Amino acid sequence: MPKDFTVVIADEQTNGRGQMGTTWQGEASKNLTFSVFKDVSFLKVSEQFYISMAVALGITKALNELRVPKIKIKWPNDILSENKKIAGILIENVIKNNKIEGSIIGVGLNVNQKFFDNLPHASSLHLLTGIVYSKDEIFHRLLKHIERQLELLETGDLDALKKEYEAILFRIKKPSTFKTPDNQTFSGFIEGVTDDGKLKLLLEDNIREAYDLKEVQLLY
Incomplete structure (x- = not known):
């Protein structure tokens, strides 16, 4: 097993996988794609969706800090700004003998991409704010918030985490x-x-x- 919180960053994703076999379209060098290995052996198998909630909240907190407008989470784990998808999360859990050993968390964030062919619901940080971002700076900010939220899985209140996730769900109560x-x-x-x-x-x-x-x- 990799060391807890091992991070792998991809410069170019040639075959991005989204939920249910959809592909993630990324323009080389404009976007951020990385994976994090997290030891989540303290969680029950029935609690594995809390990993997804924690990561989604980590990303939304980082983007709020950057003043990206109107951030929402589209169930289960797409991140929207102004109702356009700017990030996706793909989580693969390592389960043995009905216990979760670890979680491989993949994150794709559209940073400076300008064109999205045939993807009317996609956007990027640059298109939303007009700013050309340092991918390195965004990466470290995301990582800091994701790590903080994942630590809360072990030390914090899972109910409070879920309430926070639900509060920013896209189309909640609509x-x-x-x-x-x-x-x-x-x-x-x-x-x-x-x-x-x-x-x-x-x-x-x-x-x-x-x-x-x-x-x-x-x-x-």
């Missing part, structure tokens, strides 16, 4: 449209997430349901 894998659409209100990362929805007739990533996609 009527939203969802799509099922067979392309059916339906409406509901996002109420929050379950401990294991399912999306809690209030549907018609006051029915409450929780859906995982394979069951439902939140549309913009």
